[in-house]
Amino acid sequence: MPTVRGNTRSCISLLLYRRATYGLRTLAPALLLVSLFCTSLYAQTATDTSSGASGVRAMHVLGLSGVKRNVHGTLTAQASGLNFAAKGAHGTVPIASIQDIFTGQDSRQVGGKVLTVAKIGVPYGGGRVLSLFSHEKVDSLTLEYRDANGALHGTVFSMPLGQAAVLKKQLVALGAHVSIPVESAPEKKEAGGNKQ
Amino acid sequence: MKSNRSLLPVTLARVAWPALLLCAICLGFIPRGFAAEKTETSPWSIQVEPVQAEEGQLPPDFSMAVYEDLIEQLVKTNKFRQVYRSGDHQADRVPNLLVLRMTLLNFERGNETARAVTTVKGATKVQVHLKVSPRDGKVLVEKDVQGTVRFFGENLKATVALAKDIAKTLGETSFPEPAKAAGQ
Numbered sequence: 405m406p407t408v409r410g411n412t413r414s415c416i417s418l419l420l421y422r423r424a425t426y427g428l429r430t431l432a433p434a435l436l437l438v439s440l441f442c443t444s445l446y447a448q449t450a451t452d453t454s455s456g457a458s459g460v461r462a463m464h465v466l467g468l469s470g471v472k473r474n475v476h477g478t479l480t481a482q483a484s485g486l487n488f489a490a491k492g493a494h495g496t497v498p499i500a501s502i503q504d505i506f507t508g509q510d511s512r513q514v515g516g517k518v519l520t521v522a523k524i525g526v527p528y529g530g531g532r533v534l535s536l537f538s539h540e541k542v543d544s545l546t547l548e549y550r551d552a553n554g555a556l557h558g559t560v561f562s563m564p565l566g567q568a569a570v571l572k573k574q575l576v577a578l579g580a581h582v583s584i585p586v587e588s589a590p591e592k593k594e595a596g597g598n599k600q
Numbered sequence: 601m602k603s604n605r606s607l608l609p610v611t612l613a614r615v616a617w618p619a620l621l622l623c624a625i626c627l628g629f630i631p632r633g634f635a636a637e638k639t640e641t642s643p644w645s646i647q648v649e650p651v652q653a654e655e656g657q658l659p660p661d662f663s664m665a666v667y668e669d670l671i672e673q674l675v676k677t678n679k680f681r682q683v684y685r686s687g688d689h690q691a692d693r694v695p696n697l698l699v700l701r702m703t704l705l706n707f708e709r710g711n712e713t714a715r716a717v718t719t720v721k722g723a724t725k726v727q728v729h730l731k732v733s734p735r736d737g738k739v740l741v742e743k744d745v746q747g748t749v750r751f752f753g754e755n756l757k758a759t760v761a762l763a764k765d766i767a768k769t770l771g772e773t774s775f776p777e778p779a780k781a782a783g784q
Contacts, residue, residue: 465661465756467668506660512754513712520752523716535716546660555685556650558664560756 460567464488467559468495481574497549502580506546507568513539543568642775645682646698647691653704665756669763677771696778697735702728712754723748724755726762741773
């Protein structure tokens with residue numbers, strides 16, 4: 405009897421092992437394909453966010469009151485100020501209150517949490533390889549402004565490459581105060597360690 | 601029946617995992633809840649000044665992120681009666697006001713892709729020297745604080761870590777009574 409029990413156990417464990425390895429073998433390419441598809445999809449959506457006549461597609465990183473962090477919306481430079489409009493959220497920075505405008509560049513991984521989790525799930529370090537191809541360069545636009553009480557506020561937006569300088573030019577043309585002229589802005593801001 | 605018995609540990613393991621996970625989550629949340637209850641509001645208000653750094657050492661987006669994150673985290677602690685921003689005229693009339701000043705010690709801009717690929721490279725670090733004092737009084741808190749993002753997330757997450765650390769430091773500090781601090 406003990407031999408029968410031992411045989412049964414070994415059979416079950418062998419079956420489980422085979423099932424697991426078979427599952428892994430079948431799942432690995434599938435996961436890789438899904439991740440690649442997600443990457444291309446996100447990259448496509450990221451490149452589609454170009455500026456139109458109505459404004460620039462941007463992400464609110466932080467600082468704008470009444471708007472949550474990491475919300476995507478449209479950024480528009482108007483005579484009243486810099487407007488950010490997203491689904492169910494809206495914020496404005498009046499031109500007269502702007503103390504300074506800075507532009508910069510950064511590199512980030514696309515796909516958000518979904519792709520990050522998917523990359524972790526890819527076996528044999530495939531997620532790391534995916535990370536090599538799932539990044540994009542973005543512009544950042546930082547505004548320093550003061551409210552009616554003189555309190556200092558800061559807000560940061562992230563947008564497709566090349567759009568921050570355009571917005572800064574528009575804001576300066578509308579009368580916003582800046583410490584660094586538009587033309588020389590990228591060179592001077594690189595000093596902060598922008599190596600990406 | 602015997603084969604069912606042999607499968608019992610597997611079944612138990614399957615049931616135990618979610619149960620263990622649930623317990624771990626609960627245990628993680630309970631101490632946080634108690635910690636939040638422990639914080640007492642001090643008679644002080646606080647005004648936050650932006651990070652002082654030499655030109656070009658700290659990118660403006662990081663500087664503003666530290667400032668904004670810190671204000672958000674300080675409000676969350678409920679330690680202070682009021683949290684004022686730099687230059688706020690309303691703070692001029694407040695009697696018991698602490699001023700928080702930060703000086704940049706070190707900044708290393710990492711790379712999110714390098715972090716995702718190598719795990720060990722590409723960390724972003726922001727280190728500041730923190731000083732908290734009444735308007736014209738003695739320095740009450742002085743400490744070097746660092747915020748780092750090592751594995752996942754964007755570079756700007758380092759500022760959130762820094763702000764949380766500063767808020768935790770100030771939350772755990774017992775400030776003297778305003779009259780005593782003025783007498784010093």
